[in-house]
Amino acid sequence: MYQERAFELHTHLYGCLSQDDLRWLAHRREPRWHIFRNTFRETYGMDPNLDDIFAEDRRQDLRQYSVYESVGNFPEFQCCFDFVISVSHVDPEEVYEVARRVSRRQKEPWAEYRMLLGPQWALPDFLERVRSICEGFEQEGRDSYLAMSLWRGGHLAEDQYVALKKLMAESNAVRHRLVAIDFCAREEGFPPSEKASLFERVDRDNRADPGSALAILYHVGESFQDKSLESAARWVYESAQLGAHRLGHCIALGQHPEEFRGTVRKEILPERIAQLEFERQSGFYVSFSRESEYDEELSRLEAKRRSFLQEVAAVADANETEGMVITNWPSLDIEYTEDRIRRIRIFQDELMNRIKQRNVVLEVCPTSNARIAAVQTHPVHRFVQSGLRVVVGADDPGIFDTTLEKEFQILAEDGLGSELEQMIEQSRRSVSTNMSGRNA
Numbered sequence: 001m002y003q004e005r006a007f008e009l010h011t012h013l014y015g016c017l018s019q020d021d022l023r024w025l026a027h028r029r030e031p032r033w034h035i036f037r038n039t040f041r042e043t044y045g046m047d048p049n050l051d052d053i054f055a056e057d058r059r060q061d062l063r064q065y066s067v068y069e070s071v072g073n074f075p076e077f078q079c080c081f082d083f084v085i086s087v088s089h090v091d092p093e094e095v096y097e098v099a100r101r102v103s104r105r106q107k108e109p110w111a112e113y114r115m116l117l118g119p120q121w122a123l124p125d126f127l128e129r130v131r132s133i134c135e136g137f138e139q140e141g142r143d144s145y146l147a148m149s150l151w152r153g154g155h156l157a158e159d160q161y162v163a164l165k166k167l168m169a170e171s172n173a174v175r176h177r178l179v180a181i182d183f184c185a186r187e188e189g190f191p192p193s194e195k196a197s198l199f200e201r202v203d204r205d206n207r208a209d210p211g212s213a214l215a216i217l218y219h220v221g222e223s224f225q226d227k228s229l230e231s232a233a234r235w236v237y238e239s240a241q242l243g244a245h246r247l248g249h250c251i252a253l254g255q256h257p258e259e260f261r262g263t264v265r266k267e268i269l270p271e272r273i274a275q276l277e278f279e280r281q282s283g284f285y286v287s288f289s290r291e292s293e294y295d296e297e298l299s300r301l302e303a304k305r306r307s308f309l310q311e312v313a314a315v316a317d318a319n320e321t322e323g324m325v326i327t328n329w330p331s332l333d334i335e336y337t338e339d340r341i342r343r344i345r346i347f348q349d350e351l352m353n354r355i356k357q358r359n360v361v362l363e364v365c366p367t368s369n370a371r372i373a374a375v376q377t378h379p380v381h382r383f384v385q386s387g388l389r390v391v392v393g394a395d396d397p398g399i400f401d402t403t404l405e406k407e408f409q410i411l412a413e414d415g416l417g418s419e420l421e422q423m424i425e426q427s428r429r430s431v432s433t434n435m436s437g438r439n440a
């Protein structure tokens with residue numbers, strides 16, 4: 001048995017909801033079914049049958065609507081996710097009860113639950129919910145903790161962080177239960193480098209007042225639709241370098257490049273430039289063999305970027321371009337030839353080697369990665385071979401119908417043995433309060 005010994009360090013509070021929880025939520029307040037219905041219609045081209053969906057004789061249908069079991073079908077996953085969204089209202093009483101329910105049935109000796117509240121929540125509402133979750137955990141008295149997921153876009157994360165620190169000073173429950181900040185949801189368009197100043201600030205605050213230190217958790221390298229495999233691997237490395245304590249998924253860092261053989265990926269222009277600059281500076285050549293080739297291609301791409309920005313400025317109002325987020329960058333084709341595959345493998349090995357030098361922990365979620373990212377061979381094998389620190393998480397056990405126990409069993413069936421014991425030991429050492437220096 002693994003679950004009674006391993007610490008759960010990568011899971012989401014609302015991803016833990018069971019079918020009974022969903023039934024309870026739906027009875028508590030009228031579900032916002034239009035959310036689920038719209039997604040369902042877009043995905044399957046028909047309406048879901050929600051009549052008495054929580055009745056005993058419709059258990060199978062309820063499961064079909066709320067549990068995601070396919071592979072590589074993101075719209076289907078979104079449907080199951082939106083089922084949970086539809087029955088939730090995220091009011092303070094609800095999050096308090098959800099925290100209590102989830103904590104009460106926790107099998108692991110310690111678990112850290114992430115929670116994302118979208119940018120639609122004003123700061124006072126955001127804080128009220130944080131406080132309620134922490135009080136719910138406090139009420140149960142188990143080792144259940146909160147890692148608050150902050151918003152990736154714009155400057156909201158800074159404001160949320162400052163407000164959280166203030167709340168910690170006011171509330172004992174929050175000071176005790178809030179142990180980390182996290183970044184999740186959509187990665188594309190939000191380079192880790194944009195978080196540099198926030199990460200520095202957290203590090204400074206952690207040193208100045210270890211008693212309220214917060215760990216930095218960061219989902220990265222999980223989804224990279226707008227970029228190459230090598231750029232996504234670089235993002236994992238950059239996140240580690242910027243001072244994140246634990247990295248979620250990191251698939252691109254260890255996914256076998258052979259899985260991309262013969263395919264062509266699109267990479268947006270600024271990412272291609274960033275990747276070529278990184279390759280030239282680090283000497284880890286993936287795209288070319290000689291520095292002069294990098295210089296030539298980079299000046300060509302820089303010119304392309306300048307003319308694109310000029311075009312954008314010509315059509316937009318001068319005031320609008322200030323701080324504007326560009327969503328329609330031109331893309332370049334990246335071909336996964338034998339030569340590129342060979343070089344990427346070496347590139348990933350070099351990055352893993354560098355990450356190993358830092359005190360960073362990788363969180364792997366086998367079921368989630370197999371079903372959402374559709375990896376054929378899980379990168380965990382390369383992580384382990386490279387000597388990286390790895391822990392296991394169930395991510396959204398409710399939506400995937402899994403448990404941490406099952407996640408360990410999957411890895412055992414996949415050929416891992418003594419490594420699993422090391423991961424359990426690693427999970428004890430990698431709790432947020434250790435990584436942030438709060439326990440020091």
Ligand SMILES: [Zn+2]
Pocket residue numbers: 010011012184219248395
């Ligand atoms: Zn996650």
